[in-house]
Amino acid sequence: MKIVVCMKQVPATSKVDIDPETGAMKRMSGETRTNPYDLFALETALSIREKTGGTVTVLTMGPPQAEEMIRDAYTMGADEGVILSDRKFAGADVLATSYALAQGIQVIGGADLIICGRQTTDGDTAQVGPAIAEHLTIPHAAWVAEIMDVNEKNIQVRQDLVSVSQVSEIPYPCLLTIDKDTCVPRLPSYLLKKATSDRPVRILSFEDMPDQDLSRYGLIGSPTSVEKMFAPEESEKQVYLEGTAKEKADRLVALLTGKKII
Template identity: 80%
Template sequence: MKILVCMKQVPAGTKVDIDPETGAMKRLSGETRTNPYDLFALEAALQLREKVGGSVTVLTMGPPQAEEMMRDAYTMGADDAVILSDRKFAGADVLATSYALSQGITAIGDIDLIICGKQTTDGDTAQVGPAIAEHLGIPHAAWVSEIVDADSESIQVKQDLVSVSQTSKIPYPCLITVDKDMCVPRLPSYLLQKQSKDRPVKIMTFEDMADQNLSKYGLVGSPTAVEKMFAPPEVEKQVYFDGDAKEKTKQLFDVLVNKKVI
């Protein structure tokens, strides 16, 4: 089975820069991390590979600096990694992002199962995964809380849909989006890090896409426009106490009382 996992780098904190003209986030500003939900998606893929065999490819759309995240995926056990990186993809909304990813998946070819995290911590739309499936014309199941069974022909999953739960059996090729806590992501392996240090991370650009219609990509291909975007204000404030342990305890107690925590 050929499994593909969509991953994304997201801001690691609130210190990010916003483009004043487009309203889009400058991805190269501030620290980044792997979207937490995508780690569950990668772990689910690795467990499936262990059960039914095959390979796991990770795919992201972003700047070349995303290679660091791809190499982290290698240390967890991914077989191949691909970055869609082109200025023509910049500024994309959900529709344009999902379309570019679907085109990248088509270019990679012969994918049986696509696994996405339920959502990203920067956008929180939970729409990109299902939208990829719609672009590809394949069935999908969202909000997957458990992979019940899988074989070479289909996958059976449990979905938690707010007020009900259901079990769905879906033939390949298909896409699922997984919720957090469905599994525990494994730790990076030093041995895999050594084995994969020279393994290439493939870069794909607009020229690799089968559809060369620029009106479907990036800012131009985004029907939604951001009116205003801003980083949330910093609300954390550090308080330092002086004195011995008894005095510090009294000061901390007074602060908690004043804030009506106790």
């Protein structure tokens, strides 16, 4: 089975630079980390590969520094890594991002199973995975909480959808978005780190895409735009409540109510 895992580097801190013209984050500013949800996606892919055989390819879109994330995935067991990296991809919204990733999947020969994290911690839209499936015209299941069965023809999953739990059986090729806490991501292996130190990471640019219509990619191909983006203000103010237990409880309730937290 050929499995593709879509992953992303996200800011590891709120201290990032914002492009004053586009309102988008400058991806090469500040520290980054692998999107936490994507670690569950990668672990799911590796576990399925252990049962069915095949390969796991990690695909991402971003600046060249994303190679660091790919190499971390190698130390967990991924077989191949591909980065879509081109200035023409910059500033992409959900539609343009998902389209570029769908094109990239076609370039590497397609996949039997595509797995994404439920969402990213920077965008939080939870829409890129389903949008990739729509671009590729394949079935998908979002918010997957459990892989129930895997066989040669289809995969059976349980989805937790807010107020209901649904079991779906989906034929290949298909796409899943994996919720957090569905599994425990394995730790990186030092032996794999040494064994994969020379393993190449494939870089794809706009020129490699099957569709050369520039209006489908990056900022130009994004029908939505960011009006304003800013880092949240840091606040370390502490409030101490005194009095009896009941008095402190009453003051706490009043404080939380005033801040519209409850």
